[in-house]
Amino acid sequence: MADNTTMEDVKLKPKDFSSSQDVRWCPGCGDYSILAQVQRVSPDFGVDKENFVWISGIGCSSRFPYYMDTYGMHGIHGRAPAIATGIKLQNPKLSVWVATGDGDLLSIGGNHFIHACRRNIGIKIILFNNKIYGLTKGQFSPTSEKGKITASSPYGSVDYPFNPAALAIGSDATFVARSIDRDPKHLKEIISRAASHTGTAFVEVFQNCNIFNDGTFFTYTEKETKFDNVISIKHDKPMVFGKDNEKGIILDGFTPRVVSLTDGKYSVNDLWIHNEHDLHASRAHIISQFQNFEGVPTPIGVFRHVDKPSFDHELHEQIDNIVKKEGKGNLKDLLYKTNTWEVN
Amino acid sequence: MKKDIRELSEVTVRFAGDSGDGMQLTGTQFSNTSAFVGNDVNTLPDYPAEIRAPIGTTYGVSGFQLHFSDSDIHTPGDEPDVLVAMNPASLKVNIKDLKPGATIIVNINSFDEKNFKLCHYESNPLTDGTLDGYHVIEVPLSKLTEEALKDSGLTVKEITRSKNFFALGLMYWIYSRPIEPTLDWIKTKFKKKPEIANANKTALEAGYYFGDNTTLFSTRYKVNPAKLPKGTYRSIEGNEALALGLVAASVKSGLPLFLGSYPITPASSILHALSKYKSFGVRTFQAEDEIASICATIGAAFTGALAVTTTSGPGLALKSEAAGLGVMTELPMIIVDVQRGGPSTGLPTKTEQSDLLQAMYGRSGESPLVIIAASTPVDCFDVSLEAARIATKYMLPVLYMSDGYIANGSEPWKIPDPDKIPEIKVKFRKNSENFQPYQRDENLSRPWAIPGTKGLEHRIGGLEKQNITGNVNYDPENHEFMVRLRAEKVKNVENDIPDLKVKGNPDADLLIIGWGGTYGAITDAVHNLNEKGKKVAQAHFRYLNPFPKNTEEVLRKYKHIICPELNMGQLSVLLRNKFLLDIDSYTKIQGQPFKSSELEEKFANVLGGMSNG
Numbered sequence: 001m002a003d004n005t006t007m008e009d010v011k012l013k014p015k016d017f018s019s020s021q022d023v024r025w026c027p028g029c030g031d032y033s034i035l036a037q038v039q040r041v042s043p044d045f046g047v048d049k050e051n052f053v054w055i056s057g058i059g060c061s062s063r064f065p066y067y068m069d070t071y072g073m074h075g076i077h078g079r080a081p082a083i084a085t086g087i088k089l090q091n092p093k094l095s096v097w098v099a100t101g102d103g104d105l106l107s108i109g110g111n112h113f114i115h116a117c118r119r120n121i122g123i124k125i126i127l128f129n130n131k132i133y134g135l136t137k138g139q140f141s142p143t144s145e146k147g148k149i150t151a152s153s154p155y156g157s158v159d160y161p162f163n164p165a166a167l168a169i170g171s172d173a174t175f176v177a178r179s180i181d182r183d184p185k186h187l188k189e190i191i192s193r194a195a196s197h198t199g200t201a202f203v204e205v206f207q208n209c210n211i212f213n214d215g216t217f218f219t220y221t222e223k224e225t226k227f228d229n230v231i232s233i234k235h236d237k238p239m240v241f242g243k244d245n246e247k248g249i250i251l252d253g254f255t256p257r258v259v260s261l262t263d264g265k266y267s268v269n270d271l272w273i274h275n276e277h278d279l280h281a282s283r284a285h286i287i288s289q290f291q292n293f294e295g296v297p298t299p300i301g302v303f304r305h306v307d308k309p310s311f312d313h314e315l316h317e318q319i320d321n322i323v324k325k326e327g328k329g330n331l332k333d334l335l336y337k338t339n340t341w342e343v344n
Numbered sequence: 345m346k347k348d349i350r351e352l353s354e355v356t357v358r359f360a361g362d363s364g365d366g367m368q369l370t371g372t373q374f375s376n377t378s379a380f381v382g383n384d385v386n387t388l389p390d391y392p393a394e395i396r397a398p399i400g401t402t403y404g405v406s407g408f409q410l411h412f413s414d415s416d417i418h419t420p421g422d423e424p425d426v427l428v429a430m431n432p433a434s435l436k437v438n439i440k441d442l443k444p445g446a447t448i449i450v451n452i453n454s455f456d457e458k459n460f461k462l463c464h465y466e467s468n469p470l471t472d473g474t475l476d477g478y479h480v481i482e483v484p485l486s487k488l489t490e491e492a493l494k495d496s497g498l499t500v501k502e503i504t505r506s507k508n509f510f511a512l513g514l515m516y517w518i519y520s521r522p523i524e525p526t527l528d529w530i531k532t533k534f535k536k537k538p539e540i541a542n543a544n545k546t547a548l549e550a551g552y553y554f555g556d557n558t559t560l561f562s563t564r565y566k567v568n569p570a571k572l573p574k575g576t577y578r579s580i581e582g583n584e585a586l587a588l589g590l591v592a593a594s595v596k597s598g599l600p601l602f603l604g605s606y607p608i609t610p611a612s613s614i615l616h617a618l619s620k621y622k623s624f625g626v627r628t629f630q631a632e633d634e635i636a637s638i639c640a641t642i643g644a645a646f647t648g649a650l651a652v653t654t655t656s657g658p659g660l661a662l663k664s665e666a667a668g669l670g671v672m673t674e675l676p677m678i679i680v681d682v683q684r685g686g687p688s689t690g691l692p693t694k695t696e697q698s699d700l701l702q703a704m705y706g707r708s709g710e711s712p713l714v715i716i717a718a719s720t721p722v723d724c725f726d727v728s729l730e731a732a733r734i735a736t737k738y739m740l741p742v743l744y745m746s747d748g749y750i751a752n753g754s755e756p757w758k759i760p761d762p763d764k765i766p767e768i769k770v771k772f773r774k775n776s777e778n779f780q781p782y783q784r785d786e787n788l789s790r791p792w793a794i795p796g797t798k799g800l801e802h803r804i805g806g807l808e809k810q811n812i813t814g815n816v817n818y819d820p821e822n823h824e825f826m827v828r829l830r831a832e833k834v835k836n837v838e839n840d841i842p843d844l845k846v847k848g849n850p851d852a853d854l855l856i857i858g859w860g861g862t863y864g865a866i867t868d869a870v871h872n873l874n875e876k877g878k879k880v881a882q883a884h885f886r887y888l889n890p891f892p893k894n895t896e897e898v899l900r901k902y903k904h905i906i907c908p909e910l911n912m913g914q915l916s917v918l919l920r921n922k923f924l925l926d927i928d929s930y931t932k933i934q935g936q937p938f939k940s941s942e943l944e945e946k947f948a949n950v951l952g953g954m955s956n957g
Contacts, residue, residue, distance in 0.1 A: 074805025086643025
């Protein structure tokens with residue numbers, strides 16, 4: 001692209017975000033959908049292409065930056081949030097994204113993940129959660145269910161899994177959401193929401209690995225089962241689900257319970273009204289735990305969205321205030337300011 | 345009382361006490377004042393890794409040694425002439441290091457049964473003959489301080505804390521130094537605690553006048569100013585100089601300084617120093633761990649910062665994978681390793697030079713980077729500038745080696761004129777025409793194209809790159825080509841650095857080589873031998889990878905080469921390997937710097953053998 005200022009006026013198109021590299025994921029992989037949705041919505045963010053940066057670690061998902069015609073870095077295993085942090089601190093104007101997988105983010109990179117959440121650095125983390133190690137050929141991951149039979153757990157894994165959304169909420173992330181690779185409309189909406197968040201945004205995407213863990217999310221994606229097993233939560237709206245919105249969720253103490261809206265006992269007015277801006281994270285945490293309660297559907301949507309100043313903003317504001325107060329640093333003053341003496 | 349004043353050429357003093365006795369502060373004040381009156385000064389703080397070990401025990405002893413002189417000096421002194429021992433434990437720990445006949449000033453009030461027991465003295469060392477041959481002066485430091493401060497309104501505990509100022513005042517009197525610089529310092533330091541400021545001032549003055557009035561001391565001493573080059577001076581520690589050098593490099597390159605760091609001894613004070621310089625736009629990021637700190641540094645380097653990460657040996661080990669990413673992505677960054685005793689946690693507060701091979705080889709694959717080392721506290725400033733120049737010009741990570749000894753040691757610094765520090769020329773790629781991320785200039789450097797630049801969107805990463813395009817490439821020939829190219833890029837730096845210089849006797853057959861913090865001890869030993877008519881030459885390496893171009897030519901001129909190092913002979917390994925030369929490795933691994941006397945003895949023995957053969 002030439003250095004032509006008028007170009008800025010022309011709205012970018014999805015294909016502007018597509019790099020010249022051939023995509024090398026396995027045919028049928030859920031990653032294709034995530035890439036397509038990201039490319040589709042990126043022109044809508046109001047961010048110039050040169051201000052996007054995609055950072056990744058290691059794993060199938062971490063090849064993502066190669067396919068985006070933006071700035072990018074394919075980093076080392078688990079460290080994408082740390083690399084992204086350096087980029088965002090150096091230039092807060094950039095829109096900095098992390099593409100990562102369940103092993104990358106939650107196993108080897110767990111430390112960086114929780115600290116990125118805690119610091120509320122303005123980076124967006126998209127977790128491609130396929131509950132398996134793909135690129136190393138099918139070992140159980142920190143999100144695999146206990147008992148999973150894999151290459152490294154032939155008798156069933158004895159590991160308990162992480163719940164990524166719960167971990168993010170527990171680490172005080174200010175934006176926590178979940179979506180599914182096979183629900184492109186929903187996925188686009190959630191990615192757009194994450195893009196507009198100023199602090200750390202965390203999006204878990206259920207992503208099918210059709211080679212090593214095919215069908216692990218089918219209950220949530222197939223017509224026959226998804227209506228009873230997934231609830232799409234929306235801010236300020238009652239929690240209803242089912243094919244004909246015939247079921248709902250009430251909060252009974254700390255326990256979410258499914259109720260019928262057709263037997264006359266409960267109406268929509270009795271249901272839990274989702275408030276993603278709730279400053280207390282307790283309810284968001286309960287939402288992240290839905291799948292642990294028998295019969296309660298798995299939620300997708302924005303679990304938590306609260307505003308607080310981001311780390312990058314605070315750091316630069318501190319610098320600006322000090323410069324305002326003390327004036328811009330002068331090297332001569334710095335070197336000569338302490339107790340000096342003359343030798344003649 | 346009229347006292348004699350005797351002139352001395354140089355003195356080595358060691359202050360020793362409990363970790364909580366303020367010995368580091370006392371030593372620092374004495375050093376700064378000595379520098380202020382024009383002496384050359386060199387210091388060696390020596391403290392335990394524990395913050396406050398139990399009072400009165402030997403493992404809680406903290407010491408600060410300084411050497412001040414009327415001429416140019418390079419070491420903190422081999423053997424103290426004077427020990428100030430605040431308690432029996434500090435006497436016990438330090439007595440073995442003293443010069444025969446040394447003066448020992450003890451705080452007599454702490455020499456009681458309880459304290460003997462705590463440090464396992466079976467009898468009173470002041471009376472049982474332990475100190476025969478030393479000149480012992482018993483001063484009731486605690487009692488005198490209490491007396492001086494009895495009307496201060498402070499608690500006994502607070503009063504006791506001021507006794508180091510009494511000791512400092514007394515030492516100022518003995519060595520004829522002014523108390524005003526410390527009085528000024530007290531005023532600023534305790535601005536918010538006027539009662540403590542007053543107590544410290546009173547104790548300092550009381551100590552000073554005690555010297556004048558007591559019959560314990562019949563003589564005062566004087567050390568005249570050293571003949572240092574004309575200029576404005578300040579006293580500076582290595583880590584402080586390193587930090588200031590980085591700020592200067594930021595100003596001179598126009599790049600904002602980014603520091604990603606995780607606290608680790610003895611490197612933390614660089615983080616502390618840089619976090620103060622916000623008015624220079626310095627971004628300090630205290631990361632969650634060593635790995636995050638270098639990864640954030642890589643991110644900042646990609647985005648156009650003068651990017652630095654600081655650590656010590658164990659942290660460098662944790663950073664090694666990311667340093668490899670720095671090599672692969674060919675981004676400019678500075679990795680500072682302030683070495684300490686290893687392996688593992690090792691000796692956190694003690695010095696060593698045992699990370700050189702880690703710096704050279706401690707990454708997966710063929711992963712060369714530039715290695716440079718500072719040799720004195722003051723040199724740390726210049727090496728920071730040099731590290732920044734090389735990293736940005738050649739687009740690669742520079743590993744900057746310092747060590748605990750020069751990091752914490754201090755000496756007078758002739759402050760440079762900032763206007764005379766050369767600019768560091770940095771050019772970001774702006775033009776998108778024919779842009780390729782891994783195209784090469786005459787130095788084989790690739791363009792620095794930072795996010796936010798229109799039309800230069802590109803991806804880099806840890807997978808092998810195709811030259812020019814930077815695309816991922818697994819071709820066998822390309823990999824070999826790139827491995828050799830990265831090595832050549834590092835080697836190219838040899839065209840841009842000064843030759844290895846030889847000092848000392850031009851007719852010498854014996855050459856002493858070194859690197860890093862051993863510079864002072866080697867310099868003194870070589871100087872002393874040459875003064876005695878022996879013929880010895882010296883060469884000290886700042887550039888360890890690549891070596892200066894003339895290295896082999898220099899080394900081959902000598903019949904015998906000794907390489908003293910505070911490790912098992914790591915520079916010797918590198919030189920033997922590269923030049924197939926015989927190097928006589930002389931090593932010490934005690935967490936302590938070389939004494940110039942032990943080096944002198946070694947060199948003299950070798951010289952004796954050479955002339956016989």
